Amino acid sequence: MTPADTGASTAVDAASAASDSLASSDSRMAPGGPGYRRMSFALFLAGVATFALLYSTQALLPLISGDLGVTASDASWTVAAATGGLAVFVLPMSALSERFGRRTVMTASLAVAVTVGLLVPFAPSLPALVALRAVQGAALAGLPASATAYLAEEVRPRALVTAIGLFVAGNSVGGMSGRIITGWVAQEWGWRVAVGVIGLVAVACAVAFRLLLPAPRHFTPGSLRPRVLVRTVRDHLANPLLRRLYAIGALFMTVFGGVYTVIGYRLAEAPFSLPQGLIGSIFLVYLVGTVSASTAGRLVGRLGRRGALYLGAGTTAVGLLLSLAPSLPLVLLGLVLITAGFFAGHAVASSAVGKTAQHGRAQASALYQSAYYVGSSAGSTVGAVAFHSGGWAGTVGVGVLAVLGVVVITVSGSLAARRQAGDAPVKALSLSR
Numbered sequence: 001m002t003p004a005d006t007g008a009s010t011a012v013d014a015a016s017a018a019s020d021s022l023a024s025s026d027s028r029m030a031p032g033g034p035g036y037r038r039m040s041f042a043l044f045l046a047g048v049a050t051f052a053l054l055y056s057t058q059a060l061l062p063l064i065s066g067d068l069g070v071t072a073s074d075a076s077w078t079v080a081a082a083t084g085g086l087a088v089f090v091l092p093m094s095a096l097s098e099r100f101g102r103r104t105v106m107t108a109s110l111a112v113a114v115t116v117g118l119l120v121p122f123a124p125s126l127p128a129l130v131a132l133r134a135v136q137g138a139a140l141a142g143l144p145a146s147a148t149a150y151l152a153e154e155v156r157p158r159a160l161v162t163a164i165g166l167f168v169a170g171n172s173v174g175g176m177s178g179r180i181i182t183g184w185v186a187q188e189w190g191w192r193v194a195v196g197v198i199g200l201v202a203v204a205c206a207v208a209f210r211l212l213l214p215a216p217r218h219f220t221p222g223s224l225r226p227r228v229l230v231r232t233v234r235d236h237l238a239n240p241l242l243r244r245l246y247a248i249g250a251l252f253m254t255v256f257g258g259v260y261t262v263i264g265y266r267l268a269e270a271p272f273s274l275p276q277g278l279i280g281s282i283f284l285v286y287l288v289g290t291v292s293a294s295t296a297g298r299l300v301g302r303l304g305r306r307g308a309l310y311l312g313a314g315t316t317a318v319g320l321l322l323s324l325a326p327s328l329p330l331v332l333l334g335l336v337l338i339t340a341g342f343f344a345g346h347a348v349a350s351s352a353v354g355k356t357a358q359h360g361r362a363q364a365s366a367l368y369q370s371a372y373y374v375g376s377s378a379g380s381t382v383g384a385v386a387f388h389s390g391g392w393a394g395t396v397g398v399g400v401l402a403v404l405g406v407v408v409i410t411v412s413g414s415l416a417a418r419r420q421a422g423d424a425p426v427k428a429l430s431l432s433r
Contacts, residue, residue: 028218030156035214039154040166042212043147047170049110049205050143052178053117053136054082056198057129058261058380059179059280060191062268067191068126076261076384080377081130083257085137086144087373093142094149094366095229101219102150102362109142110206117199121192141369148365152354153218161297161351168293168347172339175260176286177201183280232360236367241356244413248309248349249368250375251406255316255399256342257376258383259323262395263335265387271326285335289343296347305348306410312345313406320399324392338399345406346372375402 029036057064057078065075097105116136123129147167155163181201182194236242260283267274267282274282299308319337322330350368357364379398386394 028156043167044170045205045209048174049202051171051174063191073384080380081134082137083373083376085134086141087370089138089141090369091366094362097146102146105142112139114202121196144369149362152361164351165293165296165347172286172289176283179283184277187277232363246371250371251402252345253375254379254402257379261380262387289339292340293343293347308348312341315341317403
């Protein structure tokens with residue numbers, strides 16, 4: 001071996017040793033390390049409570065329509081108000097988490113949300129119900145952005161996608177269990193008792209979350225000055241990759257919100273004519289979302305971020321088309337594919353936001369969540385209007401257009417990254433990473 005070879009080998013060994021030393025000195029949590037399981041389970045429960053409360057009325061819309069004497073479009077506002085309240089307040093709540101801490105804001109948000117959840121069953125009219133749901137959504141706004149920021153600060157980068165995937169998996173379990181429980185309970189005792197039961201389940205999740213979540217070790221309090229917040233938001237919106245990720249999250253959620261707001265009406269009508277309990281059980285397909293979200297990290301490792309987004313969009317589109325069939329097995333298969341594609345795409349996009357933002361991570365995540373839930377509100381409302389005017393095919397048409405938007409944005413991001421790659425190495429602007 002020549003001296004040059006020896007020097008090169010020594011340099012490589014030194015670099016490898018330095019890398020190993022840096023990894024071992026990283027005090028953030030990693031799979032198998034202390035606190036990681038408690039943290040994962042705590043945020044999983046937070047995700048369960050968030051989605052169970054947020055969509056507690058979605059599977060009950062036909063019953064709410066009948067009890068309060070309103071149309072499907074009117075009843076859909078009980079979902080849109082909650083997601084809209086979350087979308088509006090997620091940015092201010094993220095600012096509070098920068099000042100007072102992620103765990104503090106998440107705990108307070110859950111406490112208020114579950115309290116309102118126990119009042120919802122007593123709403124005397126649709127306007128009162130919608131108002132309570134808006135307040136509940138605003139309270140829940142402290143969860144999504146704060147949880148993502150907490151993970152970005154407390155979990156090692158290589159484990160971040162998996163950790164966020166587990167939180168999103170909690171969302172899917174919450175959405176599934178909430179709808180199934182409300183479906184069967186409502187069939188026997190009505191929608192008001194069903195919503196009350198979900199409130200009690202959320203109380204249990206909130207208590208367990210607070211007891212399990214480890215205290216943050218890497219949080220640094222920020223400023224509540226409006227000027228600082230505006231500057232941070234402006235910086236994030238000036239980032240082309242973040243803008244694309246926000247749009248992708250909104251479009252994926254437009255599909256999901258529209259489909260699951262309207263599917264109960266479709267299955268209650270001919271040729272299916274299913275009872276409320278069975279309609280609620282349809283949401284067992286959320287288990288597919290739990291799996292696809294929790295495996296998003298491996299999916300990105302194999303296909304790259306851009307490939308994972310294409311796969312999620314394609315799977316969702318195929319599911320939408322299959323759901324047009326007048327056959328219950330095919331409709332169920334379509335819902336499985338829609339759910340798998342949505343949760344995979346959401347986990348990939350949301351984790352990319354946490355990795356891309358170099359400062360103000362709570363605000364970056366809040367902007368994503370705001371766009372995401374604007375998409376949910378839009379999907380719930382537009383999907384219901386489309387169903388009212390054009391049947392299920394109208395709702396599917398809205399979803400297909402949203403999926404095409406995801407593909408167009410992903411392709412445009414790839415082309416933009418290739419153009420810039422000729423000038424300088426690009427690490428943060430490529431959706432393929």
